[in-house]
Amino acid sequence: MLNKTIVRLAVPLAVGALALTGCGDGGSGDGGGDTVKIGFQGPLSGDNVQLGQNMENGVRLAIDQANASGDYDFEVEYFAADDQGLPDKAPTAAQSAISEEVIAVVGPAFSGSADASAEYYAEAGIPAVSSSATRADLTTKGYGSFLRAVPNDSAQGAGMATYLSKSTDAEKVVVVDDKTDYGVGLADVAEQSLKDAGLEVVRHSVPQKTPDYSAAARNVVGADADALIYAGYYEDAGPFATKLDEAGFEGIRMSGDGSRDMQFVELAGDSANDWLLTCACTDPTQEEATKKFAEDYEAAFNQPPGTYSAESFDVANLIIEQIAETGGADSTGEKLLEALRAVEYKGITKEFSFDDTGDFTNQTIYMYEVQDREINYLGSVDKLTAK
Amino acid sequence: MSLNAFWDFLVLGLVLGCLYAVIAIGYTLVYGVLQLLNFAHSEVFMFGAFGGLLALTVWAPAADPAGVQSVVYVVVGLLAGAAFGGAVAYGLEKVAYRPLRRRGAPRLVFLITAIGASFFLYNLAGKLFGRNSLAMPNLYENRRVLTVFGADLNITQVIIVVSAVGMMVGLDYVVNRTKLGSGIRAVAQDPEVASLMGVDIDKVVSRTFVIGGLLGGAAGFLFGVNNKVVYTMGFLPGITAFAAAVLGGIGNVRGAMLGGMLLGVVETMTVFVWGEEWRYVAGFAALVLVLMFRPTGLLGERVGRTA
Numbered sequence: 001m002l003n004k005t006i007v008r009l010a011v012p013l014a015v016g017a018l019a020l021t022g023c024g025d026g027g028s029g030d031g032g033g034d035t036v037k038i039g040f041q042g043p044l045s046g047d048n049v050q051l052g053q054n055m056e057n058g059v060r061l062a063i064d065q066a067n068a069s070g071d072y073d074f075e076v077e078y079f080a081a082d083d084q085g086l087p088d089k090a091p092t093a094a095q096s097a098i099s100e101e102v103i104a105v106v107g108p109a110f111s112g113s114a115d116a117s118a119e120y121y122a123e124a125g126i127p128a129v130s131s132s133a134t135r136a137d138l139t140t141k142g143y144g145s146f147l148r149a150v151p152n153d154s155a156q157g158a159g160m161a162t163y164l165s166k167s168t169d170a171e172k173v174v175v176v177d178d179k180t181d182y183g184v185g186l187a188d189v190a191e192q193s194l195k196d197a198g199l200e201v202v203r204h205s206v207p208q209k210t211p212d213y214s215a216a217a218r219n220v221v222g223a224d225a226d227a228l229i230y231a232g233y234y235e236d237a238g239p240f241a242t243k244l245d246e247a248g249f250e251g252i253r254m255s256g257d258g259s260r261d262m263q264f265v266e267l268a269g270d271s272a273n274d275w276l277l278t279c280a281c282t283d284p285t286q287e288e289a290t291k292k293f294a295e296d297y298e299a300a301f302n303q304p305p306g307t308y309s310a311e312s313f314d315v316a317n318l319i320i321e322q323i324a325e326t327g328g329a330d331s332t333g334e335k336l337l338e339a340l341r342a343v344e345y346k347g348i349t350k351e352f353s354f355d356d357t358g359d360f361t362n363q364t365i366y367m368y369e370v371q372d373r374e375i376n377y378l379g380s381v382d383k384l385t386a387k
Numbered sequence: 388m389s390l391n392a393f394w395d396f397l398v399l400g401l402v403l404g405c406l407y408a409v410i411a412i413g414y415t416l417v418y419g420v421l422q423l424l425n426f427a428h429s430e431v432f433m434f435g436a437f438g439g440l441l442a443l444t445v446w447a448p449a450a451d452p453a454g455v456q457s458v459v460y461v462v463v464g465l466l467a468g469a470a471f472g473g474a475v476a477y478g479l480e481k482v483a484y485r486p487l488r489r490r491g492a493p494r495l496v497f498l499i500t501a502i503g504a505s506f507f508l509y510n511l512a513g514k515l516f517g518r519n520s521l522a523m524p525n526l527y528e529n530r531r532v533l534t535v536f537g538a539d540l541n542i543t544q545v546i547i548v549v550s551a552v553g554m555m556v557g558l559d560y561v562v563n564r565t566k567l568g569s570g571i572r573a574v575a576q577d578p579e580v581a582s583l584m585g586v587d588i589d590k591v592v593s594r595t596f597v598i599g600g601l602l603g604g605a606a607g608f609l610f611g612v613n614n615k616v617v618y619t620m621g622f623l624p625g626i627t628a629f630a631a632a633v634l635g636g637i638g639n640v641r642g643a644m645l646g647g648m649l650l651g652v653v654e655t656m657t658v659f660v661w662g663e664e665w666r667y668v669a670g671f672a673a674l675v676l677v678l679m680f681r682p683t684g685l686l687g688e689r690v691g692r693t694a
Contacts (some may be wrong), residue, residue, distance in 0.1 A: 206663040215658035
């Protein structure tokens, strides 16, 4: 409650300050030294720091390249708002970005955090463009300035179902969720889409952090199905994969972006072989269009781009371009938001445009396969099933 | 729900039950001599898993060991797990409980200390070993080797059952047939008289902790081989094993073994019939039900009178 009251007071002040600086810059500015600030909100410490860094690096690379290019008559600055990926830390992170007078934010990275901070950005009139918050209901809650530049979980569930029904001869599928918001949401959509496609579905629930997956795996075998979808995270998908192997499950195995992590492969070892993993993310090191990005990224940060790095790079570039379109350093959050809503931008990963609710219009899902301790890129589900 | 599936789940339940039983012994022994609920025992179990993992990682096993090499690795892992568990349990008694005992602190203080020690230990493990889950290195090719009533047992399961049963038989022998065992039983029955008869209580208590720690640590290693190793892995198996000790009659060693086996089977059968979500609901419902009719557990309390 207290937090909210403070923000209610702080927001008009921040907006006021933003307007003032906007005017000030406009008065003194004839291009050259004017600056705008772009924020990133996501986990930059805590348990999920890797995902946050992947995205932060993408954003920073975009900003550095824009500044170095000389194409723009304003300087872009970067501001990091760390929310640890936790909803209860998100409002504070959002406030820090708002009081830093950022013109737009890439993020929030996680769905829970996005839900907890979108309201504040809306009140401050700052566009928040997330490249990774996939929970379906985020765009149906009417947050005024929240845009999602990534297919949502419904698209992923539907992608799984499309692949199983068109590219395999599976007839009966076990869908296992992990009882988390993410897992249940994904599993619900997958189950519905599979049923619509005429496949038989058996639904199991195995709570996250179950210490021993033997019995759950034996239950999957007992369902006598020829495919399995696990909707959960890699920490649990790893042991589950091992136990499925031990129990003698021989069907197709599939999971979502929550399991698309090397940790999954390390935990499951050889049992991870043949697992299919869907993700709304591309593999920048594989696609022709993103190879240059992957090289630049590796040169700048000494590691290959990770999950959602390229998407964050695209979103940052999209924002920078629209700032230039709406007056450079004179642009405001409101003007920028209006421009972003109507944008049609071709990034390195995909085309960006948003529907009336701020959801992404391009719902392409990509498929990966684990083989010999590597996660290999197969291509988009549309392409794979078009054969 | 075929008969075949029934046997499969029964085997899975017994394997899990073996692990619960070995952990439960640690709770019950300490309760027997000190009337102390050592909640930090779940962390002893967790450290055992990390001990085995560390030993095997530092020692860098071959990529695909087989035959004699596999046996050596498993034995090394078990011993390292037991050693880690024993060392942590020894340190725990020395640092956390002995000073309180010297000053005659009230019962509640012990309980809070136990919970505090548990928090300290698992956060320490998170700090030392990282917060990601880890897998044990490959020790052998885990294929099916045995068929009992149509249920297949793989190597891991055979190892768990054999070593757990071995540990239980060994422990039963120690408690009932050796001098240390009679010391433990004497202290459990009446500490004052035991000390008048020349039993060194401090020594007996300390050794009791170490025995519990050895078993718990070895169980931790086995659990890690069967599943994964992570700093929070102690909590659920620990609390279940504690329930198993109460179910069998806390303080009673054979009761703890029986309770562990029963809970393992009840939990797994629940998963079979109702699904994974009901696992702990049914396990603890069984506990409450038994305690309603036998408040002192299946075999009754007291470490002094086994069976």
